[in-house]
Amino acid sequence: xxxxxxxxxxxxxxxxxxxxxxxxxxxxxxxxxxxxxxxxxxxxxxxxxxxxxxxxxxxxxxxxxxxxxxxxxxxxxxxxxxxxxxxxxxxxxxxxxxxxxxxxxxxxxxxxxxxxxxxxxxxxxxxxxxxxxxxxxxxxxxxxxxxxxxxxxxxxxxxxxxxxxxxxxxxxxxxxxxxxxxxxxxxxxxxxxxxxxxxxxxxxxxxxxxxxxxxxxxxxxxxxxxxxxxxxxxxxxxxxxxxxxxxxxxxxxxxxxxxxxxxxxxxxxxxxxxxxxxxxxxxxxxxxxxxxxxxxxxxxxxxxxxxxxxxxx
Numbered sequence: 445x446x447x448x449x450x451x452x453x454x455x456x457x458x459x460x461x462x463x464x465x466x467x468x469x470x471x472x473x474x475x476x477x478x479x480x481x482x483x484x485x486x487x488x489x490x491x492x493x494x495x496x497x498x499x500x501x502x503x504x505x506x507x508x509x510x511x512x513x514x515x516x517x518x519x520x521x522x523x524x525x526x527x528x529x530x531x532x533x534x535x536x537x538x539x540x541x542x543x544x545x546x547x548x549x550x551x552x553x554x555x556x557x558x559x560x561x562x563x564x565x566x567x568x569x570x571x572x573x574x575x576x577x578x579x580x581x582x583x584x585x586x587x588x589x590x591x592x593x594x595x596x597x598x599x600x601x602x603x604x605x606x607x608x609x610x611x612x613x614x615x616x617x618x619x620x621x622x623x624x625x626x627x628x629x630x631x632x633x634x635x636x637x638x639x640x641x642x643x644x645x646x647x648x649x650x651x652x653x654x655x656x657x658x659x660x661x662x663x664x665x666x667x668x669x670x671x672x673x674x675x676x677x678x679x680x681x682x683x684x685x686x687x688x689x690x691x692x693x694x695x696x697x698x699x700x701x702x703x704x705x706x707x708x709x710x711x712x713x714x715x716x717x718x719x720x721x722x723x724x725x726x727x728x729x730x731x732x733x734x735x736x737x738x739x740x741x742x743x744x745x746x747x748x749x750x751x752x753x754x755x756x757x
Contacts, residue, residue: 446550447550447551447552448481448522448527448528448529448530448550448551448552449529449530449552449553449554449555450529450530450531450532450547450551450552450553450554451529451530451531451532451554451555451557452532452534452540452543452553452555452556452557453465453531453532453533453534453556453557453559454534454535454536454540454556454557454558454559454579454583455536455558455559455560455579456536456537456560456561456564456568456575457486457536458561458564459536459559459560459561459589460559460561460587460589460590461533461534461559462491462492462533464557464559464587465482465492465531465533466492466493466496468531469482469497469502469531470496470497478501478527478528478529479501479502479503479526479527479528479529480501480502480503480527480528480529480530480531481503481505481521481526481527481529481530481531482502482503482504482505482530482531482532482533483505483506483507483521483530483531483532483533484504484505484506484507484533485506485507485513485532485533485534485535485538486533486534486535486536486537492504501527503524503526503527505521507535510535510538510542513538513542513543513546514546515545515546515547515548517546518546518547518548519548522548522550522551529554530551536575536579537575539575539578540556540578540579540581540582541578555584555585556582556583556584556585557583557584557585557586557587558579558580558583558585558586558587559586559587559589560576560579560586560587560588560589561588561589561590562588562589562590562591562592562595562600562615563590565588565600565603566599569603573692573693574692574693574695574696576603577606577607577691577692577693580603580604580607580608580611581607581608582608583608583611584611584612585611585612585613585614586604586608586611586612586613586614587614587615587616588600588613588614588615588616589616590616591615591616591617591623592617593617597615597625597627598627600613600615601613601625601627605629606691606692606757607691607692609629609652609653609656610656612624612625613625631649631650631653632646632649633646633650635660637664638663638664638665639664639665639666639667640664640665640666640667641666641667641668642666642667642668644669644750644751644755645755647668647669647670647687647689647750647755648689648691648700648755648756648757649757650668651686651687651689651700651702651755654702654724654737655736655737658724658726658735658736658737659726661724661726661737662724662725662726663723663724663725664723664724665721665722665723665724665742666720666721666722666723666724666739667719667720667721668719668720669687669717669718669719669720669747669750670685670686670687670701670717670718670720671685671686671687671688671701671715671716671717671718672684672685672712672713672714672715672716672717672718673685673686673699673701673714674709674712674713674714677731678703678731680709680710681705681706681707681709681710682703682704682705682706682709682731683704683706683709683712684699684701684702684703684704684731685701685702685703685704685718685720685722685739685741686699686700686701686702687699687700687701687750687753687754687755688700688753688754688755689754689755689756690754690755690756691757697754700755702736702737702738702739703729703731703732703736703738703739704720704722704738704739704740704741705738705739705740705741706741706744708744716746717746717747717748717749717750718744718745718746718747719744719745719747720739720741720743720744720745721741721742721743721744722739722740722741722742723739723740723742724737724738724739724740725737725738725740726738
């Protein structure tokens with residue numbers, strides 16, 4: 445089956461999705477580049493005007509409600525053929541994973557963009573944080589439109605970076621007036637040192653960074669606190685070292701740990717709080733089924749729990 449690139453646009457009502465997509469479809473460059481299936485998953489404040497599209501090769505399909513967003517229905521839509529790519533205007537009240545799970549075979553996400561109205565973003569983020577986080581977490585680009593010159597970008601930047609450290613952030617002030625985010629996010633510890641102490645409040649940031657940039661930590665000695673997790677699937681001398689991390693809200697608290705090698709692991713108990721000194725190796729591990737950061741523990745001592753016990757960004 446041939447592959448179809450999917451361009452996925454999400455955001456809440458009034459975020460500018462329809463306007464952005466319509467302007468794209470009206471572009472002659474876009475109109476001359478194949479046929480498009482436009483999936484519309486909500487009725488916005490702006491209506492599409494197909495007569496303005498640059499080319500005739502745009503087919504519009506409407507997903508009226510979340511129940512219609514299922515593999516069988518999308519497979520029927522896909523079976524009609526006649527398109528080279530898919531553009532999706534997604535409903536901001538639906539979790540992104542709902543669409544990803546329903547995509548027919550051969551549909552591949554080529555680009556994902558999350559759009560937010562800068563004037564209402566903080567309110568939405570406060571009252572519907574899980575949905576905002578969901579949109580920013582997998583987006584290649586986050587666009588804040590209707591920005592005002594001179595506004596404080598840092599609160600917006602921080603919220604995006606909690607969800608995703610690597611996506612692009614853009615601030616839009618008006619037509620053809622955009623500004624890319626250039627705020628640098630330094631780590632709270634010095635990566636130039638060969639021995640690094642990870643303070644309790646830095647755990648979440650450290651855990652995310654070591655998983656994204658494992659080779660940067662290879663050979664370094666780390667000092668930090670965490671808990672013991674044991675599994676019958678792990679051989680003697682191995683355990684999972686980590687802490688519970690809250691990324692977005694209480695509902696998404698998860699144990700965030702790394703594989704640890706320690707000769708005295710047999711004497712440890714599930715839930716023990718320990719303070720360790722360990723050398724990091726970025727290597728293949730059977731527990732990961734791939735390459736990842738592994739802790740070779742040199743020293744370990746039972747300690748008091750971190751306060752608070754759950755790590756946050």
